[in-house]
Amino acid sequence: MKSSSVKELLLTAPTLQEVQVNGWVKTFRSNRFIALNDGSTLNNIQCVVDFEQFDENLLKQIATGAALRVTGTLVESQGRGQKVEIQVKEIFVHGGADPEAYPIQPKKHSLEFLREKAHLRVRTNTFSAVMRVRSALAFAIHKYFNENGFYYFHAPIITGSDAEGAGEMFRVTTLDDKNPPLDENGQVDFKEDFFGKETNLTVSGQLEAEAYAMGLGKVYTFGPTFRAENSNTSRHLAEFWMIEPEMAFYDLDANMDLAEDFIKSVIHYILENCKEDLQFLEKRLLDEEKTKPQAERSEMTLIEKLGFVADNSFKRVTYTEAIAILRNSKPNKKKRFQYPIDEWGADLQSEHERYLVEKHFKCPVILFDYPANIKAFYMRLNEDGKTVRAMDILFPGIGEIVGGSQREERLDVLREKIAALDIDEKELWWYLDLRKFGTAVHSGFGLGFERLVLFATGMGNIRDVIPFPRTPQNAEF
Numbered sequence: 001m002k003s004s005s006v007k008e009l010l011l012t013a014p015t016l017q018e019v020q021v022n023g024w025v026k027t028f029r030s031n032r033f034i035a036l037n038d039g040s041t042l043n044n045i046q047c048v049v050d051f052e053q054f055d056e057n058l059l060k061q062i063a064t065g066a067a068l069r070v071t072g073t074l075v076e077s078q079g080r081g082q083k084v085e086i087q088v089k090e091i092f093v094h095g096g097a098d099p100e101a102y103p104i105q106p107k108k109h110s111l112e113f114l115r116e117k118a119h120l121r122v123r124t125n126t127f128s129a130v131m132r133v134r135s136a137l138a139f140a141i142h143k144y145f146n147e148n149g150f151y152y153f154h155a156p157i158i159t160g161s162d163a164e165g166a167g168e169m170f171r172v173t174t175l176d177d178k179n180p181p182l183d184e185n186g187q188v189d190f191k192e193d194f195f196g197k198e199t200n201l202t203v204s205g206q207l208e209a210e211a212y213a214m215g216l217g218k219v220y221t222f223g224p225t226f227r228a229e230n231s232n233t234s235r236h237l238a239e240f241w242m243i244e245p246e247m248a249f250y251d252l253d254a255n256m257d258l259a260e261d262f263i264k265s266v267i268h269y270i271l272e273n274c275k276e277d278l279q280f281l282e283k284r285l286l287d288e289e290k291t292k293p294q295a296e297r298s299e300m301t302l303i304e305k306l307g308f309v310a311d312n313s314f315k316r317v318t319y320t321e322a323i324a325i326l327r328n329s330k331p332n333k334k335k336r337f338q339y340p341i342d343e344w345g346a347d348l349q350s351e352h353e354r355y356l357v358e359k360h361f362k363c364p365v366i367l368f369d370y371p372a373n374i375k376a377f378y379m380r381l382n383e384d385g386k387t388v389r390a391m392d393i394l395f396p397g398i399g400e401i402v403g404g405s406q407r408e409e410r411l412d413v414l415r416e417k418i419a420a421l422d423i424d425e426k427e428l429w430w431y432l433d434l435r436k437f438g439t440a441v442h443s444g445f446g447l448g449f450e451r452l453v454l455f456a457t458g459m460g461n462i463r464d465v466i467p468f469p470r471t472p473q474n475a476e477f
């Protein structure tokens with residue numbers, strides 16, 4: 001007999017047909033009611049057991065967390081909140097779960113506790129909802145680019161280039177620990193580490209995507225990227241997924257238009273396709289916010305916030321305008337910024353970004369035309385000689401969600417920049433080739449996928465929106 005998913009059954013009319021379903025027990029009440037879930041939906045199917053008809057030893061194995069196959073008739077439910085239930089005829093226990101040992105019991109567990117049970121937490125409502133939304137967002141992203149003339153491009157994970165020039169890379173090594181190659185001073189020669197070459201895990205697929213945009217026109221990457229920065233914040237991971245579109249013949253304005261349209265489109269997609277999960281996450285957030293002082297609670301619910309972002313224009317402001325706003329403002333009556341903005345040219349801290357988005361403009365903000373000296377080497381220099389065609393998108397509650405730019409397409413200017421930063425031209429020979437042969441205006445950006453999932457789900461910590469987070473403390477799973 002073909003098994004159905006819980007989601008399918010809950011949408012089926014109670015026509016007394018014979019059905020079969022597999023899943024994990026959420027609760028087993030009064031030796032009679034099994035709430036079964038298989039991950040296909042947030043809701044459980046109620047399975048009603050006539051315990052006198054079942055072997056006592058079998059019933060003993062039915063506990064929260066056990067995996068079952070249930071066969072029975074689909075009948076109209078007498079219970080509230082559900083249309084159908086299964087009148088159970090047969091139960092097969094795939095595997096039990098000892099209640100003394102199984103950590104995910106039917107009660108509220110803290111997110112911190114569940115982080116230590118990363119292999120089991122997806123069986124909770126919160127994590128299954130987050131991971132279904134994550135999956136839907138990934139699908140919406142591919143859908144958007146495919147419908148807009150982009151090709152999906154696979155950037156290498158192991159690479160010789162430091163795309164961001166920030167030196168936050170994990171080295172890749174094939175070194176034989178016991179017998180490593182040594183340099184003239186008897187030290188391990190790391191230059192030899194990848195079959196005789198120096199390599200690292202990619203921090204961004206951008207440089208390679210630029211090469212492909214200059215042949216395929218419009219491409220995007222969607223893959224894991226790695227940063228060896230030792231930052232323990234609720235917004236940083238050592239391994240995160242990034243979406244990086246790159247477009248030939250796009251200037252910064254076209255780049256900003258695309259980024260805004262893209263983000264709105266994927267948010268619309270989940271608003272339409274993840275209603276049940278979003279309603280659940282909205283309720284979770286409201287409950288969490290009840291514990292906070294009134295002033296810290298958000299004015300909009302999760303779904304209102306998503307709708308607001310999807311339907312309203314992002315505010316576009318130059319770095320210079322933003323600095324003027326920040327200089328003239330006090331974040332609140334008593335306090336100044338922890339890092340006061342005194343000089344043009346200083347990098348913005350997250351307190352500044354959040355002030356602009358959450359207090360001043362009260363909407364997503366695209367900041368552009370940043371000082372050249374605080375941005376990466378590949379960004380296009382403006383005519384003023386001191387700013388570059390960079391853009392960051394800042395989101396309420398998140399801060400920076402996108403970083404992008406128009407790229408420097410002029411060989412001579414790029415060479416000067418590389419020399420000024422003491423980067424060895426030899427490392428970028430192929431990147432410079434792109435400016436020698438058929439160079440053109442082009443642009444792109446990177447969206448941090450987990451930051452988007454954070455925003456979409458209303459979760460507070462980036463460790464809770466990726467299945468197995470990699471942070472300086474955690475690579476156990």
Ligand code: 4AD
Nearest residue numbers: 204206236237240244401402403404444445446448
């Ligand atoms: O601003 P970033 O460093 O830009 C780049 O890597 C460019 N090469 C992208 C491009 O133009 N193709 O990173 C882009 C985005 C950030 O805005 C942020 O959302 C996310 O990636 N991000 C991180 N997310 C989680 N953990 C980290 N450690 C992150 N670092 C950046």
Ligand code: MG
Nearest residue numbers: 392400402403
């Ligand atoms: Mg950035």
